[in-house]
Amino acid sequence: DTGVSQDPRHKITKRGQNVTFRCDPISEHNRLYWYRQTLGQGPEFLTYFQNEAQLEKSRLLSDRFSAERPKGSFSTLEIQRTEQGDSAMYLCASSPWGQPLDHGYTFGSGTRLTVV
Amino acid sequence: DAKTTQPNSMESNEEEPVHLPCNHSTISGTDYIHWYRQLPSQGPEYVIHGLTSNVNNRMASLAIAEDRKSSTLILHRATLRDAAVYYCMPKAGRRALTFGSGTRLQVQP
Numbered sequence: 442d443t444g445v446s447q448d449p450r451h452k453i454t455k456r457g458q459n460v461t462f463r464c465d466p467i468s469e470h471n472r473l474y475w476y477r478q479t480l481g482q483g484p485e486f487l488t489y490f491q492n493e494a495q496l497e498k499s500r501l502l503s504d505r506f507s508a509e510r511p512k513g514s515f516s517t518l519e520i521q522r523t524e525q526g527d528s529a530m531y532l533c534a535s536s537p538w539g540q541p542l543d544h545g546y547t548f549g550s551g552t553r554l555t556v557v
Numbered sequence: 558d559a560k561t562t563q564p565n566s567m568e569s570n571e572e573e574p575v576h577l578p579c580n581h582s583t584i585s586g587t588d589y590i591h592w593y594r595q596l597p598s599q600g601p602e603y604v605i606h607g608l609t610s611n612v613n614n615r616m617a618s619l620a621i622a623e624d625r626k627s628s629t630l631i632l633h634r635a636t637l638r639d640a641a642v643y644y645c646m647p648k649a650g651r652r653a654l655t656f657g658s659g660t661r662l663q664v665q666p
Contacts (some may be wrong), residue, residue: 486653486656534600534601543591
């Protein structure tokens with residue numbers, strides 16, 4: 442397994458356009474997470490899935506953001522009508538899930554979005 | 558989510574041990590304590606996590622206070638490659654990780 446893959450690595454888009462990012466988690470991991478990180482800040486949680494179910498969404502995830510994980514494998518994060526404030530690194534992570542132990546996350550290298 | 562406090566920055570010399578502190582006084586009894594680090598232009602990297610007992614792995618050691626209100630990440634021999642931002646986070650099993658601003662570690666040759 443090559444770890445968590447994110448595509449594309451970089452995306453430049455004009456304000457008002459829609460963008461979609463893809464994340465391929467580690468195959469045996471059933472939890473998948475999306476984070477956003479701006480320069481100089483720690484990653485901010487956006488949402489996470491357990492298999493295909495979206496279990497939690499942050500208040501940061503406005504109506505313009507939507508995430509899917511239709512078959513419990515890869516996930517997509519779409520941003521509609523992008524704004525300059527959406528410029529950030531979008532990070533995906535995956536982890537196993539199983540009680541009672543907690544598990545560490547494996548992060549991808551991220552997709553850097555620049556809205557011009 | 559439990560609130561965490563970490564120093565903004567720390568410095569170390571190469572090949573010396575580094576002790577990175579974290580206070581999490583409002584931690585819940587079932588929260589695990591996670592540590593991650595982030596090198597420049599990369600995604601965060603898992604370092605170690607634990608519940609009550611001290612933990613060791615190939616990267617680091619985690620010392621957890623008896624009352625669990627603080628923890629210390631120990632890098633036994635710092636290298637230049639350990640220069641990164643280190644994040645400490647208590648985490649409830651069903652919740653996602655919540656990152657703070659972390660400690661920026663600089664390692665001097």
